[in-house]
Amino acid sequence: MTHPSPVPTFSPQAGPADFFRGLSLLGRAWGLIFRSPRLLGMSALCALVTLVALGVLFGVLWIYAPQLLGGMWALPTVWYGRIAWYLVLVLLFVILLVVGANIVVPVVLAPLQDPLSEITEELCGDFTSPPFRLGALLRGLVTSVAHTLARVLFLLLGLALLFPLNLVPVAGSILWTVLGTLWTMFWLAGEHLAAPMTRHLYPFAEVRRVMGQRWLLCLGFGTGVYFLLWIPILNTFFLPVAVVGGTLLYRGLRAVGNVPPPPSALGK
Known part of the structure; x- marks a missing residue:
């Protein structure tokens, strides 16, 4: 039985529907994973x-998140203050768990991300994975880990710039959590769009340009990956789904001309 091309169909122009098209990439990625052994x-x-990795991270945050919040804002004695404190604790736990998952898991699984992306591109057509060479494999592993660490630092930099909001009692911590969540969602899309583009030798400036041009599409995809983390059992597949979805996002943008042909194909 033949299946239609997994490459998503996007409008060449940005529009309000982009958010839902980005969100739908998760379903497309799931379907492709289960069709390919x-x-x-x-x-x-x-x-x-x-x-x-997620189990260890959850345990660490369960123990230390209250201490972290307590160092910035002591637990109030009045009942309404305690309710607000625990609400902020839950929000802080959520964002730290997501940020931690996107630091620990991608670094540990960095060697598998490029192979996942390459298989996805093969299934999209017009691409053949390069032949196996030990030297190329080792260089790819080092490059993949280095680029993952660099993108993680970019995530942390954005959160660090927002961190002074916590100096404002109660409202500042809530605002930091909300803005930090939005930043993490957008970063998730950039992280997994940048992976296949880096493999094809696009400069990071091109990734930034595409994300600025189709920001709502990227935000929809990043939102889906973010909330996938909170679905029990399925959240263990969040990185493979994100890698496959990010590769489909790249191929879809390339198909409508938002991304030019890869420099690797031009011999640059």
């Missing part, structure tokens, strides 16, 4: 590692 096998391996 190679993608499914690698995703299962990623899921196992992710499950362990």
Whole structure:
């Protein structure tokens, strides 16, 4: 049985529907993973590692998040103050868990991200994975880890710039959490769009340009990946789905001309 091309169909022009098109990439990625034995096998391996990493991260934050908040804002004695404190604690726990997941898991699974993306592109057509060479594999592993660490630092930089909002009691912590969540959602899209574009030698300036041009599309995709983290069991697959979805996002943008042909194909 043949299946239609997995490459998504986007409008060449940005519009309000972009958010929902970006969100729908998760369903398209899930479908492609379960249609491809190679993608499914690698995703299962990623899921196992992710499950362990998320469990450890959850335990660490369960113990230390109250101490972190307590260092910035002592637990009030009045009942309404305690309610507000625990509300901020829940919000802080949520964003730290998401940020932590997007630091620990991508670094641990960095060696598998490019192979996942390459298999996805093969299924999209007009792409063949390069032949295996040990030297190229080792260089790819080093490059993948280095680029992942660089993008994680970019995420942390944005959160650090927002952090002074916590100096404003109650409202500042809530505002930091809300803005930090939006920043994380947008960063998630950039993280997984940049991965296949980096593999094809696009400069990061091109990634920034595309994200600025189709920001609502990227935000929709990043929102879907963000909330995938909160679905039990399925959240162990969040990185494979994000990698496949980010590759589909790249191919869809390239198909409508928002992304030019890759420099790697032009011999640059």
